Amino acid sequence: MWCDACGGQSHRIDVIYLINSDRHCTVQHTMTINITVYDFWDLRKAANQKFLIDPIHPQDYLCRYPKELGAGYYRWIRLREGITIEILETYLPQSIKWITHAHHQNSLEFGFILAGSGQDFDGQRTKSGEDYIFGGVYPQSNNSIDEAGNLRWVSLIIKPETLRTLIESYGEQLPQDIEKAIAGVPEYFNLRPSLITPAKQVALQQILHCPYQGLTRKMYLESKVLELVSLKLADQVAMPTEKLLRLQEIDPIHHAREILLRNIGNPPSLIDLARQVGINEYTLKRGFRQIFGTTVFGYLHDYRMEQAKQLLLSGQIKVEQVAQIVGYVNRSRFASAFRKKYGINPKAYQTQKNI
Structure with missing residues (x-):
C-alpha cells in the first residue's frame, strides 16, 4: 500500500491492524505490513x-x-x-x-x-x-x-x-x-x-x-x-527412537550441505564441517540422517555419483577427468564406486548413452 500523507510524496506504509473493542487500525511508516490473522x-x-x-x-x-x-x-x-x-x-x-x-x-x-x-x-x-x-x-x-x-x-x-x-x-x-x-x-x-x-x-x-x-x-x-x-x-x-532436531538446528545442517557440495574434491572432516556451521559433530550427523536420510559422506557420495553421471552423459570429458572433478584421485576406485552405484562401468555407461 502507499501513502500520500507526508508532503505529497508517496512511499510504502505499514498498516498495523490491532484487535480491540472498537476494532480500529493505526498507520505507521515502515517497509513491512503487520497484520493480525483475524483482520x-x-x-x-x-x-x-x-x-x-x-x-x-x-x-x-x-x-x-x-x-x-x-x-x-x-x-x-x-x-x-x-x-x-x-x-x-x-x-x-x-x-x-x-x-x-x-x-x-x-x-x-x-x-x-x-x-x-x-x-x-x-x-x-x-x-x-x-x-x-x-x-x-x-x-x-x-x-x-x-x-x-x-x-x-x-x-x-x-x-x-x-x-x-x-x-x-x-x-x-x-x-x-x-x-x-x-x-x-x-x-x-x-x-x-x-x-x-x-x-x-x-x-x-x-x-x-x-x-x-x-x-x-x-x-x-x-x-x-x-x-x-x-x-x-x-x-x-524414519528415526523413531532418535531425538528430533530443534528448528534452530536445521539451518546449520543445510549450510553444512552447501559447504560440502562446494568442496566435493576436498571435503572438510566432520569435526571441521561442524565447527564451520556452529554445531557439534553429533548434531551434524544426526541432522543429516533426519533431513537427508543418509550420513554426511553418504550424501556426498551420492552427489558425486550423480555429478559423474551427468558429466559422462555430456560425452565431452574423459573418464579420468570426470573422476578428478568429483574428487577421486584413483580412476579404478572411481570406476568401482560408479559400478557399485549404477551396475555399469563409467566408460560403458558413457559409450552406451552416447550411441
Missing part, C-alpha cells in the same frame, strides 16, 4: 463477497488475495470428507508480519513451499523446497513473516480422524509425534521440516496440472494426496 480474514472476506467457482472445475473454489496486501488467489479443492487441497499463488510487493494469538487448530496441515520464504513463529527461517506438518496449538507470536516476492504453497488440510481412519485401515498407527500434535501439545506444533524430494515434487506438479475431469479427477487428486502424506509420514518415522 486478514476480514480483508479476505471483503474481497470475496462470495467464493468464485472455477468455471473449468465447478467443485473448486477460488478466493482473491486481498489487494491491500498483494495480488493472487487461494484455491480450495474439496475431496472426500475431511480432506481439502489448498493452493496459494500470490505476489507480495512488501513483506507481511503476522500477529497471531494462541489457538488450537482442528486439522493437520501438510504444507509444501514451492516458492517464497519467510520466518516461522519462533523466528526459524522457512525456505522454498521444504515441507512441514502443522498441528496442535498455534502459539501467540509476532514473529511469523512472509517475505516480499512470489509465494507458492500447496497444503493438504486433513482432519485428524480422517487421517487416523486412513492409517488404521492399513493396520498401522499414527506416529507418536503426530498423535501429540493432534492432542494439542504446544512443543509439537511444527513437526520436523524436511526437503521436498523429487518424488514429492512430481506428486505436487501432478496436483497442480491434473489433466482429468469429474470423478476421475477427484480420485486422481486423492491418490496424490495419499502419496504425499505417505512420503511425509515416512520422514516422520
